[in-house]
Amino acid sequence: MxxxxxxxxxxxxxxxxxxxxxxxxxxxxxxxxxxxxxxxxxxxxxxxxxxxxxxxxxxxxxxxxxxxxxxxxxxxxxxxxxxxxxxxxxxxxxxxxxxxxxxxxxxxxxxxxxxxxxxxxxxxxxxxxxxxxxxxxxxxxxxxxxxxxxxxxxxxxxxxxxxxxxxxxxxxxxxxxxxxxxxxxxxxxxxxxxxxxxxxxxxxxxxxxxxxxxxxxIWFTNSLSKPLHLVTQHVNRLADGDLTVEPLHIKNKDEIGALANDFNVMAANMREIISTVEHSIQQVGDSSQNLSAISEETSASSQEIGSAIDEIASGTAKQAEDAELSNKKVAHLSTQIEMVKELNEKMTTQSQAANDASQSGLAQMTSLQIKSEEANELSHTVLEVMNRLSARVKEIESIMSVIHTISDQTNLLALNASIEAARAGEHGKGFAVVAEEVRKLAEQSSEATGDVRQTLTGIMNESEQALQAIEQSQLLSDEQTKAVSDTKYSFELIVDSIHEIISSINEVNQEVQVMATHKNEVLTSIEHIAAISQQSSASTEEITASMEEQLRAIATIAEAAEQLNEAGDELKQKISKLKIH
Incomplete structure (x- = not known):
């Protein structure tokens, strides 16, 4: 601002x-x-x-x-x-x-x-x-x-x-x-x-x-701004092309006064230079018009001769270029056909190897499936045996409970017999001894029954754990059997796909053999056409080169004359905007 x-x-x-x-x-x-x-x-x-x-x-x-x-x-x-x-x-x-x-x-x-x-x-x-x-x-x-x-x-x-x-x-x-x-x-x-x-x-x-x-x-700024404003007005008139601007009359003895004097000298020098340039432009315009007319006549004659030769040369050159390009493309196609042939052979070999590997894998998967089914059946058998064993242990537990009950009753009877023997006095001492021995046997039987029950309890707990592990193993075995079956099915699909790929490669290989035969015949014909076209093109190019050299020289002269004429017109237009009188 x-x-x-x-x-x-x-x-x-x-x-x-x-x-x-x-x-x-x-x-x-x-x-x-x-x-x-x-x-x-x-x-x-x-x-x-x-x-x-x-x-x-x-x-x-x-x-x-x-x-x-x-x-x-x-x-x-x-x-x-x-x-x-x-x-x-x-x-x-x-x-x-x-x-x-x-x-x-x-x-x-x-x-x-x-x-x-x-x-x-x-x-x-x-x-x-x-x-x-x-x-x-x-x-x-x-x-x-x-x-x-x-x-x-x-x-x-x-x-x-x-x-x-x-x-x-x-x-x-x-x-x-x-x-x-x-x-x-x-x-x-x-x-x-x-x-x-x-x-x-x-x-x-x-x-x-x-x-x-x-x-x-304010007084000081007025003493500076008024002379500067006057100089600015004269400079604007000069910038608009008015060279008739009158001289400045400023009495300041400082830089502004010096600027006014320099402006007066510059305006006078510009009026003199423009007058001289205007006279020179008139002379240059006349000479460039004469030169341009001569160049146009010479160029027209040369162009008629050159255009006829150009038509012959362009046709011959085009034929040679097409033959050369066709030759290169056929040669390139030949190389690609050979590469496709080699790749087909490699693909055939690799496909056969993949087929053999797939067949081998399929056979191994079949064997693995049989073994997995046998292991699964064996797991079922072990599971049934463990279930039967668990049932037998439970039966033993029931029998031990009966024995423990009998032992408790025997112990009670022995205690009653001891009481009766004590009542009988001297006559019951022998019976008391027998009752004591029976009581001891009952206690030993009860202790043994407790030990057997404790052992059976441990066997039952371990049997339960083994049974759970076998059931888990059975689940894993079922999953493994299913995975083997799925894998076998995938291998069968791979084998079928490889058979189809080998069949397609054999068909492509036959077509490539036919293409290689036709390629050699086309390549020989194109080489003959290219040789004839190159000879015709070489002769035409020698004639065309001489004509083109002459046309370039004439065109250069005509272009220089045209540029000189345009520059003179442009300069004349710019000077016409200036007022010097």
Whole structure:
């Protein structure tokens, strides 16, 4: 966008920018520098005021310790010094001995947040008081005092306009004697009044300097832009072909004046050159027209002779080319026929080998199928045997249960016999011995029965596992048998396909033999035709070459004459647009 403006507009923009930019930078820097310095000075005033208040409290506390006054009297004097005496309505009149700004004053809290010194809220608890942003600033003031002193900034409503708030800054420190948190605070705007005056002065200075500078810049740009505008008008007329433009009269002694003088010299030189070129063009046009007419007559005669010879030569050359091309194609075809023949022989051999391999594979698959069926039958037999064995083991388990029951009953009978023998006394001792032996035999029979049952249980568990494994093996055997059957069927299809391929290859081989015989006969005929055509073409080419050389020379002359004539016409048209008289 800036590139489309005139030089006068560009000079105005750049000059005004260079005028305003430093003024704005200097004015802004001065305003912020003075504002910062005033803020620093105000903070020092608050801090010095608090330190002086602490010294006064310390001096009053010395009097309390000396006994010259009570602590209540000393604290009241401190309040009067920091703020002022209390009026009848309980509010103290602010009479600061230290200038803390228009709205600045002292106050003090104890460490629980109660106002021990305040112009209106003395005795109130301000611990939970919040500013406009919800900040518990009293707690922060006390905390910073306990940590050695510091500044607290918060938002508070303005005395002149309670609907608005402003930044307030407070410095606080802890008095070690009474435990007071002494604070001095005011609004930051009280510090910045001087900076605002600096801003007004700077703005006024920039405005006056800008008005004067713009006037000077406009005068300066006019002194440059008007001569340049006049030169631009003359250059545009010259660019449009008007060489009758009058000389420039510019009195500037700078580069613009030199540019005007150079323009006048250039316009005069161009008028002289164009007049000379116009005269030369007329002479060149006349000569080129004569040369062009002679060339056209000679070229017409030569072309009539050449066209007749060209027809003969093109026919002979075409015949020779066709014969040569046919010869090459037949020779190439011969090579391909031989290659096809060799490939057919290889395919026949490979097909026969594939057939033999397929037959062998089919025989092996048949044998594998028989073996797989035998293994499958054997798996069925083993499965039946394991099922019968499992049934026999279960029968044995039933018999062992009967034996175990008999053993328990025998043991019970032996116990009853022992009881009866004991009742019989001396007469039953022999019977008691027999009963004891029977009981022992019953216990041994029961233990043996338990061992046999445990063994049978293990045999049954292992039989179950073996039976499951055999069933799984049977499933795998069935799948294997099916896969072998499918593979055998695939081999049978492959064998059938190979038989068909061998039959087709034999038929192709017979046709290739016939093509090879016919190829040799065609190749011999084409070689004879090609030899005759080449002889005729060679004789015709010698005649044609001589005629073509002569035609090229005449055509070159005619073309040069035509180009010269066209160049003269074009130059004449361009010069006719220029005004030199």
């Amino acid at each position: 800036f590139n489309n403006k005139t030089i006068r507009a560009k000079l105005l923009i750049v000059s005004i920018t260079l005028l305003l930019l430093p003024s704005l930078v200097i004015g802004t820097s001065a305003y912020f520098s003075s504002k910062k310095n005033l803020d620093t000075t105000g903070e020092k005033t608050l801090k010095n005021g608090v330190e002086m208040a602490l010294q006064i409290i310390d001096a009053l506390n010395q009097k309390v310790e000396d006994g010259s006054m009570t602590i209540e009297e000393a604290q009241e004097q401190a309040r009067v010094y920091l703020i002022g005496p209390k009026k009848a309505d309980g509010i103290r009149e602010i009479k600061n001995t230290i200038d803390l700004g228009e709205h600045g004053y002292f106050n003090a809290f104890n460490e629980q947040g109660i106002d021990v010194v305040h112009y209106s809220d003395e005795g109130d608890n301000s611990w939970d008081v919040k500013d406009a942003n919800g900040k518990l600033f009293v707690q922060e003031v006390i905390k910073k005092a306990q940590n050695g002193g510091g500044f607290t900034i918060y938002e508070w409503k303005l005395p002149s306009n309670p609907d608005k708030t402003g930044e307030k800054i407070v410095y606080s420190a802890l008095d070690p004697n009474w435990g007071w948190v002494v604070a001095a605070g005011t609004y930051k705007m009280d510090f910045n009044a001087g900076a605002n005056q600096v801003l007004v002065i700077v703005a006024a200075t920039i405005a006056i300097a800008t008005i004067i500078g713009i006037a000077v810049i």
